[in-house]
Amino acid sequence: MSISIKEFSKAWWTEVYNRIIGATVFLDDYSAECLHWEGGLYNLISNGAVTVKGLSPFETGTGSGKAVFITQATSTQLRIICEIIRRSDITHCTLISCVSLEIVYLEMNEGKDVSDAMLAGKAQAEATSQLENMLKEALKKKQSVVEVVYIPLFAISPTNVVFLTPPCREVYPRFDGKLTPDTPTLDLYALKSDERGLVRRLASGLNSMFDSMNMKEDIFYMGACSSLIAGILENSPVCVSRRKNCSNPVSLILVDRTLDLCGVTGHSSESILDEIMALLPKFPGHTNDVAVDMSSLCEVDLISHPDDVQLSPGCLYHPNDDSCAQTYDHMINKSEKEVMFDLYNKLSKLDVQKSPGPKVLLKVTSQSLEKIISACKGNYDIIGKHLGVLQQALGVVQTLKSPGRAEFQLFMNLERQVQENLAASRDSTSVVNQISHLIKTRKHRNISFENLLALLVHVYSLVGTEVMFNKQHEESLQKSISAAIYEDRASLFNRDFFHMKTREECEVIAKGVMDRLKEISQMRRILHKYNSILKPCETGVGHEYRGVLQQLVEDLVNTDRPEMVDLRHRNEGIKDFLRSGLNILTSKKKTTKHPLDNSTVILFVVGGITAEECKQLHRTVITSGVDNVVLIGSTKYVTPLDAVVDALNIDAHKA
Incomplete structure (x- = not known):
């Protein structure tokens, strides 16, 4: 590059x-x-x-x-x-x-x-x-x-490997409000005008980025929406003109998020950034950073409620502070323990009276961090000099002490149980019935209905076409969803849409949710090699989730170069057919184009990604030993609840 x-x-x-x-x-x-x-x-x-x-x-x-x-x-x-x-x-x-x-x-x-x-x-x-x-x-x-x-203000770079596109955060693989197109052949003009505009804007932003970076791309894709974006980049007169003048070869791999919604609806602690994003409120007007409560550093009396605007929130990302940029990278790529030690070591160096000096600890807890932060209270000289690390430390402390963390960990365990149940029972599984029971007893168990919807999306995406659920169980589930929507309608997703709904309207919404869940289970039917994401563990004991993106990248960096039959190459068209036809008597067998043929590879996920996925994919590339630069891009970071809103198209209901 x-x-x-x-x-x-x-x-x-x-x-x-x-x-x-x-x-x-x-x-x-x-x-x-x-x-x-x-x-x-x-x-x-x-x-x-x-x-x-x-x-x-x-x-x-x-x-x-x-x-x-x-x-x-x-x-x-x-x-x-x-x-x-x-x-x-x-x-x-x-x-x-x-x-x-x-x-x-x-x-x-x-x-x-x-x-x-x-x-x-x-x-x-x-x-x-x-x-x-x-x-x-x-x-x-x-x-x-x-x-x-x-001026193409299009991309942000949380790390040297990961980039996101905030202006395209609404782009999602959707076709007239559905997750799959109605026709086998898809044309850009088959989309609604707003969907068409979003797809064009993303393709245009990528084109401008390639233009500025002197890149000439080979395009690979998986999924219907990605094929549309690939088509625009391949055929638009502006893009064609740009490629004539650019010289740096790059492979662009576009993948639809909807092919695998497990990765974004799962609750994982592998990257503490995912926990922070899920448990703290969004930074106002933003998608990819959180609002950190700064009141513990200030000598002011604040009314403690969500609408209190007396004090501006803090955040996690501080681009002008190299030390903070390093900590942010650790939040993605290191363990929670390593992040805690990193923050403790940095806080211990602050010149704060009563602050403990640097010392070797066997374990750093939220209380360890809090003790140093509390010593800074009201010391605005120290706060001003070290504001970035204090905000990051507060963000971690507030996450670890969040009332929602127990529920977060509960759903981590539920997801593991679901994986084992599905792997063991397959066709006779009662998982749907069990979730229906959880919905009915959610208030007694202190479980939010939104997270149960995320679990349902997780399950239906996980099983794909491999498991057929009992029809009676699904009918019971639909009734449970309808009743829950009606009971929680005043607060559900904090959206006005549900508040005034009657029982009959809630029944219609519940049917729409079930239809969408069944649609989610069918998303990978177009795939051949990556159609299953519930795999036996390498240890030989139990099963684990291995996502479409993970399987794709493992094949990508495999030195044996296995055939990636599900990854389509945009340039494989009539020109290649004619070329091979004209030379069929004299030419050797055509070699399939491989993304690693170019020194730079950009994997772009249309519809959102998690920090854990970024961590796993980057680690797979690093441990493979390939010399290629592999960048990971997406439209936004997503939490399980963000993923539910996108997958079930809740904003469209509101409209």
Whole structure:
């Protein structure tokens, strides 16, 4: 690679900083999350921004008359921008689109035939002209300056190996609201317009990343949604043009999350980051970081309830602190014990009165960390100098002491029991009946219904097509789900959708949940080699979950290069057929293209990934001894409850 993904992001943020001097800056949540992983609000202020605001119709521009909007340029956001401009005294307006202007042009002209402009390469200029006219109309001033520019604020890099794409966090393998398409052959225009737009935006972001990094990709894919993204990257005129000018070969492997939902609905303590993400609230407006309660460091009286906004939350990621970046990497790749020792050693070096000096401990507990943190209370000089490590330590302590941790560990044990029951009983399994009983007795056992739904998704994805559940058990399960939705409707997933539902409406929702669970069990029917993820343990005792991604990467780095029949190569098309046909008498047998033929491989999971999966996949690559650079990308980190919302399409119900 010519540059890393982290450097790709940094270079484009520098372009933003060059345009914000003396301006009021407006950001949407997606851009704000990207900024958080780049350095945060301080980066904008230190580079000349007068003030920074969220992209809201209730905001107005103030100060110098200069405004910069950093946005995904959706139709809703463009309307908000115009509303802000109309109510503000702005004379110089810059619109930074984080999405390719070709994509913005397609969306602004939805339903119109724009193929000529796209093929002729005029879409960017046309989009720029339309957006400039929109801004000028909103400004309504003769002496005003408008500028429209595309800057791909697309990716964040939690580690040197892992990258995520916050602007594409809603991208999920879904086809008209379903997890599988209705037709065997899938066309982009068979999707709903919002689904089509999300897929295009992800493909466009990947294209811009490859362009900036001088990459020319060979595309491999597994899954229907991944095939669509591969098709856009392979055939879009912009992508075709870019590949002609790029020279660094890279293999891009796209995989649908829905082929294996076990990995994201399971409760695991292999990476403490997964526990933290599951047990602490999300950082406001973000998907990939958490909100850490900082009140224990402050000498103030706070009302302890979720809506208290007197104190800004802390977080885990601190890009300007190398020591914190190292600890964050440990949260993914090291054990909980190693993370605790790392934090204790760093905290012990703080110059805090009453703080214990560095010493050798056989075990570091949450109390060990808390003791040092408490010694810092009110000492704002120390807090200011070591704010990053204190936030990380507090995040770990709050996770280990979380009221939800006991339930988290309970579901870890339930999942192990389910695996063994399924492996032992197969066709005659009563697992569904057992979960139905857990749903009915959940309040007595102090178990949340949301986590039981996650367990159901986990089970149906785990068994795939290998197990047929008893029909009567499934009917009983549906009734249990319906009753639970009705009983918990006021608080379920903290969404308004369920609150006002009648019993009859809850029955309809329960049937939809069961239909979706059965659909989840069918996701791997298109696979041949990776259709089973419940495997005998290598020790010969019991069974274990070995995910699709893990099996894929094991085959990928295997020096014997086993055939990966489920991994399709996008370039295997009519050109290859014609080439082999014309040379059939003289040529040798065509060698199948392998991802490791290129020195860099990017495995991108469409729909989310966990820290544990990143850890396992990276470890598999490292221990294999291959020289290739293997990067792991996804649209977002996911927790079991996030995965349930995506898999059961709960947001769509709300709409």
